[in-house]
Amino acid sequence: MSALSHLDKSGRVNMVDVGDKAVTQRRACASGLIRTQASTVDLVMDGKAPKGAVITTAEIAGIMAAKKTSDLIPLCHPLPLTKVAVTITPDTALPGFRVSSDAKTTGQTGIEMEALTAVSVALLTLYDMMKAVDKTMVIDAVKLDMKTGGKSDFGGTTD
Structure with a gap:
């Protein structure tokens, strides 16, 4: 197991210095789900939810959260985002909704936290x-599905 990168030699918390890392294209995708009653999915899909456009509002909230x-998140570097997309799809088999995010940047550190934050806030x-x-309702299975562009790519690529 690697040493914790947010602790210095004396155990004090610090933001990791990424200044010497290469600038690369970086991408991360995350996902999660919310289980609901079947009638809730129907209500949302029929456009009859009391609070209005549920899916559109949650997708926008996820994008805003990534920004x-x-x-x-303490010690997380601010990143110049080049893309954040959040997609919410109903799933009658759950029943509920599946949420996915796709985040991109060109920089010196990963974009995983932005992808995970987008999914979490959308949920x-x-x-x-x-x-x-x-x-x-139960929020479940929030996870990083893939990341590319750093020294430890994970999960391949998605289109």
Whole structure:
């Protein structure tokens, strides 16, 4: 196991110096889901949710959250994002909704936290917008699906 990178030799917390790292194209994709009642999926898909355009609002919230990741996660570097996409799809088999994100940057450090933050906030927004009609919701399976462009690529590429 590697040493913890956010601790210096004396154990003090510090932001990792990425100044000597190569500038590369970096990409990360993440996903998660929210389980709901089947009737909640129907309500949202029929456009009858009390709080309005649930999916559009949650997708925008996820994108906005990715842009604020360094404000939310201590010691996370602010990154110049070149792309953030959040996609929410209903899944009647769950029942619920699946959320995915795709984030890109050109920089010296990874973009995994932005992809994960986008998914997490989109899921929280779905929860917030549907909580009045569904008290049984469960957010689950938030994970990093892939990352490329750093020294430890993971999960291949997605289009």
